[in-house]
Amino acid sequence: MISVGELRADEPRWVQSDAMDLLEYQGKQFFAQYGIPVSDGEATGDVEEAVAIANRVGYPVVVKAQVHTGGRGKAGGVKLAENEVEAREHAGNILGLDIKGHIVKTIWVEKASDIAEEYYASFTLDRSAKQYLGMLSAEGGVEIETVAEENPDAIAKIHVNPAEGLSEAQCRQWVVAANLNPDATEGAVDILMKLYEAYVQGDADLVEINPLILKPTGEVHALDAKVSLDSNADFRHPDYEQYDATQPRDERETAAHEKGLQYVGLEGTVGVIANGAGLAMSTVDVVNQVGGKPANFLDVGGGANADMFADAMNVINNDPSVKSIFINIFGGITRGEEVANGILEAMERVSIDAPIVIRLDGTNADEGRAILEPRLNDKLMMEPTMLEAARRAVELAE
Numbered sequence: 001m002i003s004v005g006e007l008r009a010d011e012p013r014w015v016q017s018d019a020m021d022l023l024e025y026q027g028k029q030f031f032a033q034y035g036i037p038v039s040d041g042e043a044t045g046d047v048e049e050a051v052a053i054a055n056r057v058g059y060p061v062v063v064k065a066q067v068h069t070g071g072r073g074k075a076g077g078v079k080l081a082e083n084e085v086e087a088r089e090h091a092g093n094i095l096g097l098d099i100k101g102h103i104v105k106t107i108w109v110e111k112a113s114d115i116a117e118e119y120y121a122s123f124t125l126d127r128s129a130k131q132y133l134g135m136l137s138a139e140g141g142v143e144i145e146t147v148a149e150e151n152p153d154a155i156a157k158i159h160v161n162p163a164e165g166l167s168e169a170q171c172r173q174w175v176v177a178a179n180l181n182p183d184a185t186e187g188a189v190d191i192l193m194k195l196y197e198a199y200v201q202g203d204a205d206l207v208e209i210n211p212l213i214l215k216p217t218g219e220v221h222a223l224d225a226k227v228s229l230d231s232n233a234d235f236r237h238p239d240y241e242q243y244d245a246t247q248p249r250d251e252r253e254t255a256a257h258e259k260g261l262q263y264v265g266l267e268g269t270v271g272v273i274a275n276g277a278g279l280a281m282s283t284v285d286v287v288n289q290v291g292g293k294p295a296n297f298l299d300v301g302g303g304a305n306a307d308m309f310a311d312a313m314n315v316i317n318n319d320p321s322v323k324s325i326f327i328n329i330f331g332g333i334t335r336g337e338e339v340a341n342g343i344l345e346a347m348e349r350v351s352i353d354a355p356i357v358i359r360l361d362g363t364n365a366d367e368g369r370a371i372l373e374p375r376l377n378d379k380l381m382m383e384p385t386m387l388e389a390a391r392r393a394v395e396l397a398e
């Protein structure tokens with residue numbers, strides 16, 4: 001059986017993660033392709049270039065940090081500039097700013113808008129309803145989670161059957177239900193129809209406009225953009241490759257994916273190596289069950305040779321939060337003695353800091369265990385069951 005890791009090993013890295021989160025300016029360019037009105041602006045990583053952009057679009061301008069996190073306004077990452085001096089000052093201050101651990105390398109400078117009202121609009125997938133979910137609220141500009149908690153009735157929801165799509169009549173009813181200013185109705189219907197099209201045609205997992213604004217002049221306009229694309233649909237959108245360079249990546253994940261390992265970085269201290277995605281998930285679960293916290297999910301796939309174990313151990317060993325390693329292998333086609341020899345050979349190649357606990361079961365497990373037995377010490381342990389091995393690994397991590 002060929003593993004997912006083997007299938008994907010030589011595909012470009014950008015097709016491997018499932019979601020691509022766009023920066024605001026990329027989201028706005030994406031929206032613009034579907035005719036959604038956004039402000040004129042440009043992105044840059046340079047202060048003087050930012051000033052030149054501001055001079056071109058005309059004052060006042062807004063200078064906005066481009067990072068993969070929300071709440072930039074509160075963190076000082078969104079500033080209005082009335083003139084060239086202020087544009088230079090804000091650009092200089094925002095570039096290099098740390099917003100929730102994200103260092104600002106790019107800013108977006110756009111023509112400032114006058115705001116009469118701030119709304120919220122989004123489309124996403126409601127998995128339990130097996131339909132798309134649109135959310136619209138007259139209370140925009142704040143986090144939708146806060147609105148959902150404090151005033152859930154202020155969010156008008158619409159379920160859209162993907163096979164039927166969204167009709168303009170349904171959309172209009174939805175807008176009316178959201179109690180926006182009546183002046184905004186036509187503009188909101190127009191934008192929401194286009195937003196729906198962007199969501200479906202663009203293969204997005206999420207499209208969100210917060211705030212969607214009503215201007216004093218009556219136009220409705222997208223002032224922010226949060227877009228997450230489903231990279232499983234990349235093959236339909238060759239241009240999505242441009243987003244690869246700006247994806248936030250966990251360094252551990254990058255290293256693991258380069259080796260063709262299926263790896264997901266987590267926050268805990270127990271490094272996990274297992275064969276098969278199902279067993280790897282169960283291993284993560286059982287570590288949690290006995291009171292530990294896994295540092296990662298790692299599926300080494302179907303084979304069990306020394307190269308693969310060495311790669312897996314290297315990735316885990318380079319993670320400074322790992323305090324113990326739990327290797328959980330169920331031999332199928334791969335026999336126990338191959339697994340045991342693979343682990344021992346890998347250990348000769350990689351100098352591992354954290355103690356290792358092995359649980360080996362399945363085909364020829366006895367033969368494999370017999371090979372490991374004489375090599376056991378306080379850095380290499382073996383337990384007969386998954387649960388006992390998990391307990392031991394969690395103990396060692398404490």
Ligand code: GDP
Pocket residue numbers: 062064069070071072073074078111112113114115118141142210211223224
């Ligand atoms: P976020 O804080 O990361 O969600 O960044 P936003 O792009 O949503 O901007 C935060 C807030 O800054 C908005 O809710 C607006 O109140 C304000 N803001 C952003 N752009 C403009 C603008 O062009 N004009 C005015 N007056 N306010 C703006």
Ligand code: MN
Pocket residue numbers: 210211224
């Ligand atoms: Mn916003």
